Amino acid sequence: xxxxxxxxxxxxxxxxxxxxxxxxxxxxxxxxxxxxxxxxxxxxxxxxxxxxxxxxxxxxxxxxxxxxxxxxxxxxxxxxxxxxxxxxxxxxxxxxxxxxxxxxxxxxxxxxxxxxxxxxxxxxxxxxxxxxxxxxxxxxxxxxxxxxxxxxxxxxxxxxxxxxxxxxxxxxxxxxxxxxxxxxxxxxxxxxxxxxxxxxxxxxxxxxxxxxxxxxxxxxxxxxxxxxxxxxx
Amino acid sequence: xxxxxxxxxxxxxxxxxxxxxxxxxxxxxxxxxxxxxxxxxxxxxxxxxxxxxxxxxxxxxxxxxxxxxxxxxxxxxxxxxxxxxxxxxxxxxxxxxxxxxxxxxxxxxxxxxxxxxxxxxxxxxxxxxxxxxxxxxxxxxxxxxxxxxxxxxxxxxxx
Numbered sequence: 001x002x003x004x005x006x007x008x009x010x011x012x013x014x015x016x017x018x019x020x021x022x023x024x025x026x027x028x029x030x031x032x033x034x035x036x037x038x039x040x041x042x043x044x045x046x047x048x049x050x051x052x053x054x055x056x057x058x059x060x061x062x063x064x065x066x067x068x069x070x071x072x073x074x075x076x077x078x079x080x081x082x083x084x085x086x087x088x089x090x091x092x093x094x095x096x097x098x099x100x101x102x103x104x105x106x107x108x109x110x111x112x113x114x115x116x117x118x119x120x121x122x123x124x125x126x127x128x129x130x131x132x133x134x135x136x137x138x139x140x141x142x143x144x145x146x147x148x149x150x151x152x153x154x155x156x157x158x159x160x161x162x163x164x165x166x167x168x169x170x171x172x173x174x175x176x177x178x179x180x181x182x183x184x185x186x187x188x189x190x191x192x193x194x195x196x197x198x199x200x201x202x203x204x205x206x207x208x209x210x211x212x213x214x215x216x217x218x219x220x221x222x223x224x225x226x227x228x229x230x231x232x233x
Numbered sequence: 234x235x236x237x238x239x240x241x242x243x244x245x246x247x248x249x250x251x252x253x254x255x256x257x258x259x260x261x262x263x264x265x266x267x268x269x270x271x272x273x274x275x276x277x278x279x280x281x282x283x284x285x286x287x288x289x290x291x292x293x294x295x296x297x298x299x300x301x302x303x304x305x306x307x308x309x310x311x312x313x314x315x316x317x318x319x320x321x322x323x324x325x326x327x328x329x330x331x332x333x334x335x336x337x338x339x340x341x342x343x344x345x346x347x348x349x350x351x352x353x354x355x356x357x358x359x360x361x362x363x364x365x366x367x368x369x370x371x372x373x374x375x376x377x378x379x380x381x382x383x384x385x386x387x388x389x390x391x392x
Contacts, residue, residue: 191311
């Protein structure tokens with residue numbers, strides 16, 4: 001008979017109430033977990049390789065190459081566009097064509113340059129003939145965008161155009177529909193990274209009248225970046 | 234007359250990788266613990282973003298969780314939580330030091346975290362583990378009466 005049981009039996013014979021702790025004893029802590037071996041490739045190399053070989057959606061069939069993104073990998077500002085166009089597909093760079101020149105001017109207007117930001121797309125592969133991208137293609141590409149944002153750790157993301165807005169916010173946005181419902185407020189992506197939405201430069205080339213509104217959006221983004229909005233919920 | 238004490242199994246705390254099927258329990262614990270909780274979708278994004286996501290368990294029961302981001306030699310604790318019924322037993326200390334070990338294993342030389350100035354218990358724990366305040370982020374958190382600042386704390390992980 002164990003000591004505890006014998007003691008309880010004696011106490012019972014003596015007519016003494018035997019008290020038992022109601023609560024379980026404090027847990028004995030397991031030894032600290034063995035350190036895990038780090039990933040075989042560094043984070044960026046692993047992600048680049050994953051994107052280069054990605055076949056999650058059908059767009060890989062028509063691409064020349066996947067467009068990973070470019071710029072400062074520790075940038076405060078992250079710029080997100082739509083899908084690569086013909087120039088981007090050929091050069092492997094985001095915002096490669098005429099819209100890219102306007103993007104450079106827009107960034108310059110708030111004191112930024114391409115080298116000082118990280119530029120990515122909601123999609124990394126060009127749709128055949130630049131057709132409209134599908135919702136499921138945007139959704140398939142979202143994890144790579146999440147991973148890029150997790151590694152850059154930007155203080156703000158600016159979404160240029162409806163495809164970028166859809167990729168970041170998950171809300172259906174019509175390609176030609178108004179962005180007005182999304183502009184001027186702070187949205188969130190991933191672990192609450194602030195997102196500000198504005199027009200795609202390619203749309204501004206067609207509708208130059210919206211340039212003034214885009215300028216308002218960029219000034220708003222600068223305010224958000226300056227810390228006038230909370231980051232974590 | 235009372236019965237003899239039962240021989241309870243000795244509970245041990247273990248950390249394992251968070252999975253998608255942990256998310257409802259994790260999000261429920263988050264809602265119980267914070268006035269402005271992360272949604273389940275934010276935790277799902279943490280998994281998909283490749284953050285180091287761990288659940289702490291005793292006998293396969295969820296006790297707490299932690300989310301760590303590591304990059305460029307820096308580790309950031311994005312969230313760490315022990316469920317209310319398991320607090321005041323040193324589990325938070327073990328969970329947080331487990332996150333330190335993970336940061337080291339992934340090559341970080343410094344670790345950072347943010348904490349609300351009103352969370353005195355957490356601040357005492359972090360200080361006792363060697364973290365020191367290195368900054369203040371104004372208006373970082375949502376609060377019932379507007380915004381609350383965040384204290385930024387740092388720990389040197391590498392010798």
